[in-house]
Amino acid sequence: MSGTEHDCKLISINDLRPIDWFTGKRLPLTEDEAPECDRCGRKHAIVWTVQTPRGIVTVGSSCGPRLLNGWNPEKFELKKARAAMRERAETEKTAKLDSIAQPFASVVSALEMPQPRIAEEQNFPELVEEWQIGDARCSVLLNMKPERPDLDPHESKRMRIEWIRHTISKLVYESNPRVDDEDFSSPRNREIEMRNARIINRAVAIALQD
Numbered sequence: 001m002s003g004t005e006h007d008c009k010l011i012s013i014n015d016l017r018p019i020d021w022f023t024g025k026r027l028p029l030t031e032d033e034a035p036e037c038d039r040c041g042r043k044h045a046i047v048w049t050v051q052t053p054r055g056i057v058t059v060g061s062s063c064g065p066r067l068l069n070g071w072n073p074e075k076f077e078l079k080k081a082r083a084a085m086r087e088r089a090e091t092e093k094t095a096k097l098d099s100i101a102q103p104f105a106s107v108v109s110a111l112e113m114p115q116p117r118i119a120e121e122q123n124f125p126e127l128v129e130e131w132q133i134g135d136a137r138c139s140v141l142l143n144m145k146p147e148r149p150d151l152d153p154h155e156s157k158r159m160r161i162e163w164i165r166h167t168i169s170k171l172v173y174e175s176n177p178r179v180d181d182e183d184f185s186s187p188r189n190r191e192i193e194m195r196n197a198r199i200i201n202r203a204v205a206i207a208l209q210d
């Protein structure tokens with residue numbers, strides 16, 4: 001194959017390693033996901049797709065210049081391709097979070113919300129009236145309390161959101177429990193907490209769209 005720096009064009013750079021939706025870090029490449037390099041036949045993690053006079057080639061970033069007679073992409077081409085790669089990584093992270101959150105939202109959307117009722121135990125009776133929706137709780141400020149909070153559009157919407165959030169939280173924590181339930185401060189548990197919080201927020205948002 002022949003090529004000079006004038007007749008090749010960098011189309012894209014792809015990092016083929018799967019992305020961690022939370023940290024944005026790349027995970028190890030699994031062999032069957034990567035295409036074989038057009039120069040060396042190996043499976044590279046970072047791959048250039050290059051338009052050459054003889055067609056499109058897919059090569060590892062280090063193999064590109066060697067395959068294409070020393071060709072290297074222009075600085076602006078590299079910059080553009082790297083920016084596009086970062087943008088795709090963001091899209092990939094969002095899509096992954098959505099695919100994790102969606103099943104939780106679907107479960108709660110299929111449930112019927114229990115009828116809200118005034119909680120038997122009131123923790124701060126001088127300040128708020130606490131309502132119970134299944135085992136979720138929602139406080140209504142006494143100085144702004146409508147006659148029937150359960151029928152008031154604003155309060156009943158808040159109750160619905162509390163119930164959705166509570167139900168989803170339970171489901172998320174069932175599937176991603178803390179490593180050691182007692183130790184809230186370990187770095188591993190903190191990460192689980194933060195991951196769970198992001199999943200819960202996203203699942204609540206999806207459930208509220210339904």
Ligand SMILES: [Zn+2]
Nearest residue numbers: 037040060063
């Ligand atoms: Zn190669």
